[in-house]
Amino acid sequence: AIAFFVAKGLAGRRVLITAGPTFEPIDPVRGITNLSSGKMGFAIARACRQAGADVALVAGPTMLPTPREVRRVNVQTARQMADAVHAEMAAAAADVFIAVAAVADWRVANASASKLKKTEGGAPPALEFVQNPDILAGVAARPDAPYCVGFAAESEDLERNGQEKRRRKGVPLLVANIGHATFGRDDNELLLIDAEGMRRLERAPKDRLAAELVVELARRVGPAR
Numbered sequence: 762a763i764a765f766f767v768a769k770g771l772a773g774r775r776v777l778i779t780a781g782p783t784f785e786p787i788d789p790v791r792g793i794t795n796l797s798s799g800k801m802g803f804a805i806a807r808a809c810r811q812a813g814a815d816v817a818l819v820a821g822p823t824m825l826p827t828p829r830e831v832r833r834v835n836v837q838t839a840r841q842m843a844d845a846v847h848a849e850m851a852a853a854a855a856d857v858f859i860a861v862a863a864v865a866d867w868r869v870a871n872a873s874a875s876k877l878k879k880t881e882g883g884a885p886p887a888l889e890f891v892q893n894p895d896i897l898a899g900v901a902a903r904p905d906a907p908y909c910v911g912f913a914a915e916s917e918d919l920e921r922n923g924q925e926k927r928r929r930k931g932v933p934l935l936v937a938n939i940g941h942a943t944f945g946r947d948d949n950e951l952l953l954i955d956a957e958g959m960r961r962l963e964r965a966p967k968d969r970l971a972a973e974l975v976v977e978l979a980r981r982v983g984p985a986r
């Protein structure tokens with residue numbers, strides 16, 4: 762692996778990160794998830810730690826190893842992720858919150874406590890959905906809100922949709938994935954969107970992009986004083 766030099770631009774800062782997919786149960790053996798690998802969020806956690814931050818990583822189901830000196834909390838569902846994030850903030854104020862997780866927008870409202878069984882010629886189960894809490898918007902709305910960063914995978918009109926999503930979430934910085942098929946890949950191409958405008962980070966390995974993002978964060982937040 763290649764290591765990238767990151768100056769200690771976040772020394773003493775507490776950074777909270779969500780990463781990976783969430784998993785929403787249908788019954789005890791089945792559920793709904795997505796193709797997020799967690800690689801980008803884990804790379805950002807590693808880069809923040811290398812920049813001197815105290816890092817807590819709330820992770821959905823992924824096989825990725827925990828970055829060195831990063832505290833990791835494993836969760837499955839969006840609601841568990843929200844609870845874990847607010848518990849982290851209650852334990853110690855965060856300076857930065859980076860929502861990289863691909864959170865399920867909906868969960869199954871009528872999940873079954875026992876395994877669903879098929880019957881000969883029977884109808885398939887009728888799943889009902891209910892919307893999950895928006896973790897990022899929830900953190901951004903707190904009176905003690907840290908500097909909040911969102912991630913977005915937009916399929917079209919990246920600039921306009923990204924800027925609109927940033928305002929809707931009430932966050933100063935939104936990072937948009939450029940193009941499709943970033944899930945699971947080792948590289949990516951990003952667009953940083955803030956109130957001033959946009960800046961493109963060229964296609965590069967995710968650990969390199971994470972280091973570049975940390976430089977941007979250090980410029981905005983800086984080390985603790």
Ligand code: CTP
Pocket residue numbers: 779839860861862863864865866893894895896897898910911912913914926
């Ligand atoms: N996010 C979150 N909680 C949710 C949904 C999204 O914290 N329940 C965060 C993601 O981690 C990401 C950002 O919000 O940082 C944008 O997620 P995205 O799915 O692009 O936006 P949504 O608001 O869910 O809108 P849509 O999926 O309809 O485009």
Ligand code: CA
Pocket residue numbers: 864865866
């Ligand atoms: Ca969504």
